[in-house]
Amino acid sequence: xAKGNQxxxxxxxxxxxxxxxYTDVILKTQLVDYGPVKGTMVIRPYGYAIWENIQSELNKRxxxxxxxxxxxxxxxxxxxxxxxxxxxxxxxxxxxxxxHAGGAKLQEPLIIRPTSETIICDMYAKWxxxxxxxxxxxNQWANVMRWEKTTxxxxxxxxxxxxxxxxxxxxxxxAEEKTQEMLNVYKDFAENCLAIPVxxxxxxxxxxxAGAVATYGMEAMMLDGKSLQAGTSHYLGxxxxxxxxxxxxxxxxxxKYGYSTSWGVSTRLIGALxxxxxxxxxxxxxxxxxxxxxxxxxxxxxxxxxxxxxQELCNMFEDAGLRVELDKRDATPGWKFNEWEMKGxxxxxxxxxxxxxxxxxxxxxxxTLVKQEYALGDVDGIKELLDVVQKEMxxxxxxxxxxxxxxxxxxxxxxxxxxxxxxVKAPWCGDRACExxxxxxxxxxxxxxxxxxxxxxxxxxxxxxxQKIVVFARAY
Amino acid sequence: xAKGNQxxxxxxxxxxxxxxxYTDVILKTQLVDYGPVKGTMVIRPYGYAIWENIQSELNKRxxxxxxxxxxxxxxxxxxxxxxxxxxxxxxxxxxxxxxHAGGAKLQEPLIIRPTSETIICDMYAKWxxxxxxxxxxxNQWANVMRWEKTTxxxxxxxxxxxxxxxxxxxxxxxAEEKTQEMLNVYKDFAENCLAIPVxxxxxxxxxxxAGAVATYGMEAMMLDGKSLQAGTSHYLGxxxxxxxxxxxxxxxxxxKYGYSTSWGVSTRLIGALxxxxxxxxxxxxxxxxxxxxxxxxxxxxxxxxxxxxxQELCNMFEDAGLRVELDKRDATPGWKFNEWEMKGxxxxxxxxxxxxxxxxxxxxxxxTLVKQEYALGDVDGIKELLDVVQKEMxxxxxxxxxxxxxxxxxxxxxxxxxxxxxxVKAPWCGDRACExxxxxxxxxxxxxxxxxxxxxxxxxxxxxxxQKIVVFARAY
Numbered sequence: 001x002a003k004g005n006q007x008x009x010x011x012x013x014x015x016x017x018x019x020x021x022y023t024d025v026i027l028k029t030q031l032v033d034y035g036p037v038k039g040t041m042v043i044r045p046y047g048y049a050i051w052e053n054i055q056s057e058l059n060k061r062x063x064x065x066x067x068x069x070x071x072x073x074x075x076x077x078x079x080x081x082x083x084x085x086x087x088x089x090x091x092x093x094x095x096x097x098x099x100h101a102g103g104a105k106l107q108e109p110l111i112i113r114p115t116s117e118t119i120i121c122d123m124y125a126k127w128x129x130x131x132x133x134x135x136x137x138x139n140q141w142a143n144v145m146r147w148e149k150t151t152x153x154x155x156x157x158x159x160x161x162x163x164x165x166x167x168x169x170x171x172x173x174x175a176e177e178k179t180q181e182m183l184n185v186y187k188d189f190a191e192n193c194l195a196i197p198v199x200x201x202x203x204x205x206x207x208x209x210a211g212a213v214a215t216y217g218m219e220a221m222m223l224d225g226k227s228l229q230a231g232t233s234h235y236l237g238x239x240x241x242x243x244x245x246x247x248x249x250x251x252x253x254x255x256k257y258g259y260s261t262s263w264g265v266s267t268r269l270i271g272a273l274x275x276x277x278x279x280x281x282x283x284x285x286x287x288x289x290x291x292x293x294x295x296x297x298x299x300x301x302x303x304x305x306x307x308x309x310x311q312e313l314c315n316m317f318e319d320a321g322l323r324v325e326l327d328k329r330d331a332t333p334g335w336k337f338n339e340w341e342m343k344g345x346x347x348x349x350x351x352x353x354x355x356x357x358x359x360x361x362x363x364x365x366x367x368t369l370v371k372q373e374y375a376l377g378d379v380d381g382i383k384e385l386l387d388v389v390q391k392e393m394x395x396x397x398x399x400x401x402x403x404x405x406x407x408x409x410x411x412x413x414x415x416x417x418x419x420x421x422x423x424v425k426a427p428w429c430g431d432r433a434c435e436x437x438x439x440x441x442x443x444x445x446x447x448x449x450x451x452x453x454x455x456x457x458x459x460x461x462x463x464x465x466x467q468k469i470v471v472f473a474r475a476y
Numbered sequence: 477x478a479k480g481n482q483x484x485x486x487x488x489x490x491x492x493x494x495x496x497x498y499t500d501v502i503l504k505t506q507l508v509d510y511g512p513v514k515g516t517m518v519i520r521p522y523g524y525a526i527w528e529n530i531q532s533e534l535n536k537r538x539x540x541x542x543x544x545x546x547x548x549x550x551x552x553x554x555x556x557x558x559x560x561x562x563x564x565x566x567x568x569x570x571x572x573x574x575x576h577a578g579g580a581k582l583q584e585p586l587i588i589r590p591t592s593e594t595i596i597c598d599m600y601a602k603w604x605x606x607x608x609x610x611x612x613x614x615n616q617w618a619n620v621m622r623w624e625k626t627t628x629x630x631x632x633x634x635x636x637x638x639x640x641x642x643x644x645x646x647x648x649x650x651a652e653e654k655t656q657e658m659l660n661v662y663k664d665f666a667e668n669c670l671a672i673p674v675x676x677x678x679x680x681x682x683x684x685x686a687g688a689v690a691t692y693g694m695e696a697m698m699l700d701g702k703s704l705q706a707g708t709s710h711y712l713g714x715x716x717x718x719x720x721x722x723x724x725x726x727x728x729x730x731x732k733y734g735y736s737t738s739w740g741v742s743t744r745l746i747g748a749l750x751x752x753x754x755x756x757x758x759x760x761x762x763x764x765x766x767x768x769x770x771x772x773x774x775x776x777x778x779x780x781x782x783x784x785x786x787q788e789l790c791n792m793f794e795d796a797g798l799r800v801e802l803d804k805r806d807a808t809p810g811w812k813f814n815e816w817e818m819k820g821x822x823x824x825x826x827x828x829x830x831x832x833x834x835x836x837x838x839x840x841x842x843x844t845l846v847k848q849e850y851a852l853g854d855v856d857g858i859k860e861l862l863d864v865v866q867k868e869m870x871x872x873x874x875x876x877x878x879x880x881x882x883x884x885x886x887x888x889x890x891x892x893x894x895x896x897x898x899x900v901k902a903p904w905c906g907d908r909a910c911e912x913x914x915x916x917x918x919x920x921x922x923x924x925x926x927x928x929x930x931x932x933x934x935x936x937x938x939x940x941x942x943q944k945i946v947v948f949a950r951a952y
Contacts, residue, residue, distance in 0.1 A: 033599060035549040036556070037586060042599055045544035045614060052545065068521035069528065073511040074550075074588075074619055074635050075572070080512070093579050096551070098588070101572035101634075102623030110513060112550075112574070112588075123509065123518055138521060143550055143619065147578030158577075159550050 011342075014280050018224040022152075022275060025282050029343050031270070032153045039151040039158035043267065046343065047154075049291030050270050051161065055141060057193045057288065058163060058265070061185045065178075067139045067165055072119050074143070075110040080118040083243040087117065090210020094146045096158070112145040117211065117236070117262055120166045121244035124258075130249045131170050134258065135178070139165040154271030155228070155476050162266035168246060168258040172237065175259035179235040182263040183216045186231040194269065195286040195393035196220045196276045197401050198230060199423075199471055201448030206435055209262075213237035219447040219471065221401045222275040225421025227447050227473035230272050233263035271476070276397060277367075283344025284367050286393050287386040294324040294382060295345045299333050299352030310351050313361070313377055320379045322386075341366060346389050347382060349374075367393050405471075410460050414472060415442040423473045425450060427466030429459035435470075437461045444472040487818075490756050494700045498628075498751060501758050505819050507746070508629045515627035515634035519743065522819065523630075525767030526746050527637065531617060533669045533764065534639060534741070537661045541654075543615045543641055548595050550619070551586040556594040559719040563593065566686020570622045572634075588621040593687060593712070593738055596642045597720035600734075606725045607646050610734065611654070615641040630747030631704070631952050638742035644722060644734040648713065651735035655711040658739040659692045662707040670745065671762040671869035672696045672752045673877050674706060675899075675947055677924030682911055685738075689713035695923040695947065697877045698751035701897025703923050703949035706748050709739035747952070752873060753843075759820025760843050762869050763862040770800040770858060771821045775809050775828030786827050789837070789853055796855045798862075817842060822865050823858060825850075843869055881947075886936050890948060891918040899949045901926060903942030905935035911946075913937045920948040 010028065012020035026032050031047035034040070043051065059069070075098060082088045095111040113119065124136055145159045154160075165182060169175040183200055190198045198218040208215035212234040219227045240246065241257035250256045277284040287293050294317055298310040310326055317324040325345075327336050333350065340348055350362040355376065363382070364371045367389055374381050406417040408426045417424040424444060428434060438461060439445050452469035459466050486504065488496035502508050507523035510516070519527065535545070551574060558564045571587040589595065600612055621635045630636075641658060645651040659676055666674045674694040684691035688710040696706045716722065717733035726732045753760040763769050770793055774786040786802055793800040801821075803812050809826065816824055826838040831852065839858070840847045843865055850857050882893040884902045893900040900920060904910060914937060915921050928945035935942050 033602070036553055036595065036598060037549060037551050040549040040551065042549065043547040045546045048546045049544070051547075068525070070521045070524045071519040071527075071637060073513060073516040073518065074621070075513050075516065077512055096574045096577035096586075098572045099575045100585075102625070103569050109576075110572075119512065122512060126509070145550070149578070161547060 011280065011282060014223070014278065018275075021278070025274060025278060025342075026153055029283055031274075034153070037158070039148060041153045041157045041159075043161070046291055047270060050273070050285070050289050051267060053289040053291070054193070054269055055163075058189060061189060062139050062163075062165065065137070065181060065185060066135075067137045070138045070140055071142065072116050072123065072140055074113055076113055076116070076119045078109045078111055080122065081111060083118065084211045084240055086239075087211035091115070091146075094148065096145050096147055113142070114144055114146045115262075115264070116140065116142070116144075116164055117166065117240050118244070121240045121246050121260065124166075124168050125244050125246040128168065128246065128248045128258065131251055134248060135167055135169045135174065137165070137167045137178075139163055152271075154267055154274070157267075160267045162264050164262060164264040167261045168241070169260070170248065170250060170256070170258065172259045175237075175261050176235050179214070179216060179233045179261045179263070182261070183218065183231075183233040186218050186233065186263070186265060190218060190220065190230055190269075191394055192390075193286070193288040194273050194276070195390060195397060196230070196272060197394065197398040199448055199450070201450055201471070203232075203448060204435055204446040204470065206432055207446055209234045211236065211239055213239065217448055219473070219475075220272050220276060221404065221423060221473075222272070222476070223278065224275070225404060225418070225423070225473070227423065227475040228268065228272050228275065229447070229475065230269060231263070231265040234261060236260040236262060277393060278344075281338075282342030284393070285344035285346060287346045287390045290344070290346050291323065292325045292343075292345045293322050293386055294347045294349060295340045296324065296326045296349045296351060297333050297336050297340070298326070298328070299350055299355075301328070303353045305356060306351065306353055309356050309376075313349070313351065316377055316379055317382065320383065322379075322383070347385060349382075351376070365389055367396075408460060409458070411438065411441045414438060414444060414460060418442050418444045418472070418474050423447070423471055425452060425469050425471055426460040427454050427457035428468050428470045429462055429464045430467040431459075431462065434459055434461035438472055442472070442474075444474050447471045447473050447475065487756065487758060490699070490754065494751075497754070501750060501754060501818075502629055505759055507750075510629070513634070515624060517629045517633045517635075519637070522767055523746060526749070526761070526765050527743060529765040529767070530669070530745055531639075534665060537665060538615050538639075538641065541613070541657060541661060542611075543613045545617065546614045547616055547618065548592050548599065550589055552589055552592075552595045554585045554587055556598065557587060559594065560687045560716055562715075563687035567591070567622075570624065572621050572623055589618070590620055590622045591738075591740070592616065592618070592620075592640055593642065593716050594720070597716045597722050597736065600642070600644050601720050601722040604644065604722065604724045604734065607727050610724060611643055611645045611650065613641070613643045613654075615639055628747075630743055630750070633743075636743045638740050640738060640740040643737045644717070645736070646724065646726060646732070646734065648735045651713075651737050652711050655690070655692060655709045655737045655739070658737070659694065659707075659709040662694050662709065662739070662741060666694060666696065666706055667870055668866075669762070669764040670749055670752070671866060671873060672706070672748060673870065673874040675924055675926070677926055677947070679708075679924060680911055680922040680946065682908055683922055685710045687712065687715055689715065693924055695949070696748050696752060697880065697899060697949075698748070698952070699754065700751070701880060701894070701899070701949070703899065703951040704744065704748050704751065705923070705951065706745060707739070707741040710737060712736040712738060753869060754820075757814075758818030760869070761820040761822060763822045763866045766820070766822050767799065768801045768819075768821045769798050769862055770823045770825060771816045772800065772802045772825045772827060773809050773812050773816070774802070774804070775826055775831075777804070779829045781832060782827065782829055785832050785852075789825070789827065792853055792855055793858065796859065798855075798859070823861060825858075827852070841865055843872075884936060885934070887914065887917045890914055890920060890936060894918050894920045894948070894950050899923070899947055901928060901945050901947055902936040903930055903933035904944050904946045905938055905940045906943040907935075907938065910935055910937035914948055918948070918950075920950050923947045923949050923951065
């Protein structure tokens with residue numbers, strides 16, 4: 001095990017004060033900073049590099065799902081928001097409004113997109129004529145704005161970055177299938193890239209997207225037992241099609257409304273990553289999305305041949321397609337060890353004069369803090385190690401998470417479970433009143449409807465016959 | 477030569493009505509559409525794919541220049557804009573203003589960034605303490621907004637996408653060097669990726685960025701002889717450093733203001749591409765940034781083995797790293813030829829039963845419309861061809877451009893030259909009044925100050941001793 005990390009002292013105790021730990025870590029590792037306008041964030045290079053890796057991995061998967069990227073305008077006429085009744089009710093309270101531009105008052109106020117269903121459906125209506133034009137499968141990477149009262153970098157900010165996919169189909173079966181397909185894309189991505197196990201399933205009506213027929217979400221457990229909604233996929237039925245006159249001429253010669261979907265993940269995922277894997281030393285970033293996968297730290301840097309050898313190693317790793325950094329700064333190896341541990345770099349390599357002499361290098365895994373010797377320049381070995389780290393981080397997270405999903409059959413058990421940092425599975429009759437009662441009593445909300453069988457079970461609140469098993473948790 | 481293209485009829489004559497030709501081409505090829513708010517555009521998948529290729533090529537070059545990507549907030553407090561006197565004068569008339577958010581009036585209005593010097597310098601001031609923190613070299617990919625009276629998709633829109641690099645240095649020499657370095661990065665990119673030859677040089681004071689000490693621009697000649705400013709690099713001196721208190725502790729123990737630069741290119745580049753290379757059939761896209769580099773069109777598609785072979789070819793090209801599309805749509809080969817010509821795909825491959833029998837494929841270059849037979853599946857041959865196309869497009873553009881740079885020694889000659897679609901080199905005394913007179917008389921503005929020697933030359937307007945040779949042109 002590595003010796004104690006000096007930065008540990010400067011980071012709040014992860015067990016005692018998780019929110020402060022989060023703030024300390026994100027600021028000290030320079031992932032992010034506060035912007036001058038309340039609720040905004042500046043994503044600094046180290047944080048943005050994670051986002052770029054997330055984008056690259058998702059783009060690969062979106063392409064396989066037939067999606068192409070495009071870009072729609074930031075500003076939406078206020079009247080558009082009002083066309084879909086539920087949608088305006090959900091989003092109107094949190095929009096930012098442009099009233100003046102070019103030195104004059106605008107005739108119609110414009111809102112900064114909180115999400116783009118309205119403007120995108122308006123364009124699709126223009127583009128689709130016949131069934132031959134369907135499906136339309138387009139994704140956009142963009143900034144959106146939702147004016148929130150309580151904000152925290154990555155988790156909830158007035159402006160955030162995200163992707164939003166929007167599709168239209170000729171049949172509701174096809175649209176529902178796409179909704180599920182994209183939910184599974186997210187699940188695959190969360191588990192295999194972020195190493196975060198997720199629960200997926202339909203949301204209750206209370207928790208669904210404003211304007212959707214059905215919302216499916218994926219929920220990730222954070223280290224404090226709270227849930228973070230890490231992505232959603234919505235089946236919109238013909239709701240937006242009817243509001244925006246999104247019609248097509250079908251094979252049978254009839255003019256029909258299309259069926260649409262939308263799905264998105266955001267810079268929240270960076271918050272998820274931090275709170276799913278961190279420890280007292282700081283970040284632990286899974287290799288697939290790590291800005292730097294391997295850091296090389298020369299020991300006795302000024303001894304002849306050390307820096308040269310370290311640079312040679314660095315070039316070898318780079319040529320092998322790894323994201324590697326050689327830390328040549330004028331500081332002690334110990335200080336560097338601590339800093340890179342805090343920054344969560346998955347693998348650290350130390351190279352000193354003795355290592356070079358013996359043809360060895362000392363390698364440390366950030367996730368386990370275990371050290372092991374490798375042959376100097378064993379690129380394949382390090383690549384394998386990164387794969388192992390990626391997989392074991394998921395396994396470890398899954399085991400931890402699975403051990404913290406409890407069953408409850410009444411309000412007290414639900415409260416007890418969430419107080420001890422668990423997710424709770426509880427039977428539910430389907431009534432909004434009972435869902436509200438659970439929230440009121442335990443501050444736990446319905447995260448997803450699970451696939452578990454509710455037969456012979458009774459609602460945890462009213463005792464009537466249960467319709468569903470629901471996963472409840474306190475949530476970000 | 478290929479036979480006449482049916483779409484030709486539907487596109488305005490490129491010689492007679494270039495602006496209408498532009499509009500017809502961008503809409504018919506589905507690069508872009510008009511957004512619902514005046515002056516906004518929707519970048520459709522075919523257009524956005526060009527932008528993604530531009531981003532990827534620039535990111536490679538920025539990384540070599542030491543830049544890291546980050547993201548700063550969209551909304552800037554109005555008071556920030558006012559901190560740099562020239563800057564506010566230049567941008568205040570065209571900003572969009574958010575006055576309400578979250579259902580309430582804001583205490584201070586917020587502007588949507590027209591450019592981010594102010595907010596970025598504010599953050600840098602917070603981040604930099606000592607000379608060890610310098611230089612800071614950060615780039616951001618973002619949307620910006622400038623409320624323009626006359627707009628045209630890609631060329632001038634109220635919202636556009638761009639990158640803006642912002643650096644701070646400890647010395648003015650280093651900052652000036654970075655300004656030049658980035659200008660050269662843009663030039664290299666424009667020439668080798670977009671196949672557009674550019675003139676680079678310093679801008680006159682009249683044309684410089686609001687708040688800069690010096691602006692350097694690159695200017696590209698469009699097919700109608702007009703110039704398009706395709707990128708700029710600004711040396712900002714200590715102007716923003718002083719307005720935003722951007723100080724650092726230097727090696728000598730003194731607290732000093734930093735020297736900053738900024739540099740940007742935007743979705744305008746897509747407009748440049750179209751107007752530099754198009755022809756009567758539509759787009760001609762250089763291979764490096766083409767969304768589809770090779771299109772495969774099966775002939776007698778329903779004959780046994782044709783589609784299978786075409787798919788096999790498609791997979792081979794894809795595996796070789798090319799962006800390739802197999803057009804399996806239910807339409808005639810002739811119709812497909814025409815459509816892909818209009819869309820500017822650099823290389824088209826036809827495969828029919830006879831070709832398969834003879835082990836051949838017919839290949840057409842979009843830029844020259846020349847057809848040539850290749851061995852079936854000759855991936856290397858096609859890769860070489862794409863390189864040749866890329867290089868020859870630049871050569872052809874450069875020859876055309878060079879033949880259209882004329883010298884003029886008085887106002888009449890300047891007018892005559894720009895009327896006949898040329899750039900003009902003219903001697904200039906350095907007075908704003910003479911620059912204004914040229915604009916007034918010929919509608920040509922000073923594009924860049926050239927490196928040509930002005931000795932023994934007299935100003936084209938006042939006849940006094942010339943200080944500089946300036947390139948004048950009508951401009952987008």
